[in-house]
Amino acid sequence: MLNKEAHHNYLPPPELSEVISSLWSFKIYIIILCFFAAIASAFIAINTPNIYRAETLLAPTESLQGQGSEVSSQLGGLASLAGLGGLDNKGFKTEVAQARIFTKDFLYQFINNHDLLVNILAIESWDKETNKITYNDDIYDSETQSFTLPEDKNLHWLAYKVLNDNLIISKVPGGLINVAYEHPSPIVAQYIVEHIIKDINQLMQNYDIEQANNSIEYLNKKLTQTNVADMKTVFYRLIEEQTKNKMLTEIKSEYIFTTLDPALVPEEKSGPRRALIVAVSVILAGMFGCFLGLIRFYRAR
Incomplete structure (x- = not known):
């Protein structure tokens, strides 16, 4: 009985295509994060x-x-x-x-x-x-x-x-x-x-x-x-x-x-290297957005 229940609750590792599809469905939030990161970093860079x-x-x-x-x-x-x-x-x-x-x-x-x-x-x-x-x-x-x-x-x-x-x-x-x-x-x-x-x-x-x-x-x-x-x-x-x-x-x-x-x-x-500040901020925001998307994907599973 326990083995059957454990077998029933077992989830196979997700396919790469599933992960990419989930992140793609989360793309609007990632873009918004990158957009605000670009504005904030540009403001900081200009005023530095x-x-x-x-x-x-x-x-x-x-x-x-x-x-x-x-x-x-x-x-x-x-x-x-x-x-x-x-x-x-x-x-x-x-x-x-x-x-x-x-x-x-x-x-x-x-x-x-x-x-x-x-x-x-x-x-x-x-x-x-x-x-x-x-x-x-x-x-x-x-x-x-x-x-x-x-x-x-x-x-x-x-x-x-x-x-x-x-x-x-x-x-x-x-x-x-x-x-x-x-x-x-x-x-x-x-x-x-x-x-x-x-x-x-x-x-x-x-x-x-x-x-x-x-x-x-x-x-x-x-x-x-x-x-x-x-x-x-x-x-x-x-x-x-x-x-x-x-x-x-x-x-x-x-x-x-x-x-x-x-x-x-x-x-x-x-x-300061203002373009680099903005670029790095956008990349970090994109990575953070992908991280949130992965958390969302695994919670849904």
């Missing part, structure tokens, strides 16, 4: 402001200038013994500079030095025809020139997050480096890329000059504390090398990164 991408191509300055001098390599061991560390640490500087760009300390200082709070947080769109900037009223009041965000919001933290999220640094085959920034205003995007490179070059240069000064001061102090002629000779050579390194550091205009292709104000937008 253009994004512009400014970028620059860089080469590590050290790679263009070759390796350190023979004297530097010879004195590296002596410098280590004197407590200064190796003199030839160039290979690590580019990596350190890239890492420092994304640090809170550097970006906070960068935002303050260039007064970028409004440009990073408040600009909503830019009109190419009139060269006019539109500000987000929910964030910034352009008439009073003041932020409208709640007082508990840390503006510098928000600006740091936006800057960090839209700043892109990538390595290019051949050891080159690409730095890009995306922003609703092409002028702001170009400004940020150009000055980030200038600032990180200056920061690393100042740091190395300070380290050289400290090394020279330390070596002079050690020189006065020894009466051994051979050690004095070593200290004189180290002081000479550190002084030379300091002079070479001071004369470099692009200390860490050398610009091969400077950041220009972009003429064309990089996004």
Whole structure:
């Protein structure tokens, strides 16, 4: 009896033609879904402001200038013994500079030095025809020139997050480096890329000059504390090398990164890809409609 009842309730798998026929009968609903998805996505795409991408191509300055001098390599061991560390640490500087760009300390200082709070947080769109900037009223009041965000919001933290999220640094085959920034205003995007490179070059240069000064001061102090002629000779050579390194550091205009292709104000937008947004939305709506049609078909069975 149970076997007969189970056999009676058994339904064979549906034929493909049955499924297609059922979906075809549901086509009007699928078309309606696609139609509304197209309208909604087109409205969103049209009202999404253009994004512009400014970028620059860089080469590590050290790679263009070759390796350190023979004297530097010879004195590296002596410098280590004197407590200064190796003199030839160039290979690590580019990596350190890239890492420092994304640090809170550097970006906070960068935002303050260039007064970028409004440009990073408040600009909503830019009109190419009139060269006019539109500000987000929910964030910034352009008439009073003041932020409208709640007082508990840390503006510098928000600006740091936006800057960090839209700043892109990538390595290019051949050891080159690409730095890009995306922003609703092409002028702001170009400004940020150009000055980030200038600032990180200056920061690393100042740091190395300070380290050289400290090394020279330390070596002079050690020189006065020894009466051994051979050690004095070593200290004189180290002081000479550190002084030379300091002079070479001071004369470099692009200390860490050398610009091969400077950041220009972009003429064309990089996004959003409005046609793609609409196409993907319609496809997803069609797939969702087919899914509903399949549910309807299996329920009917």
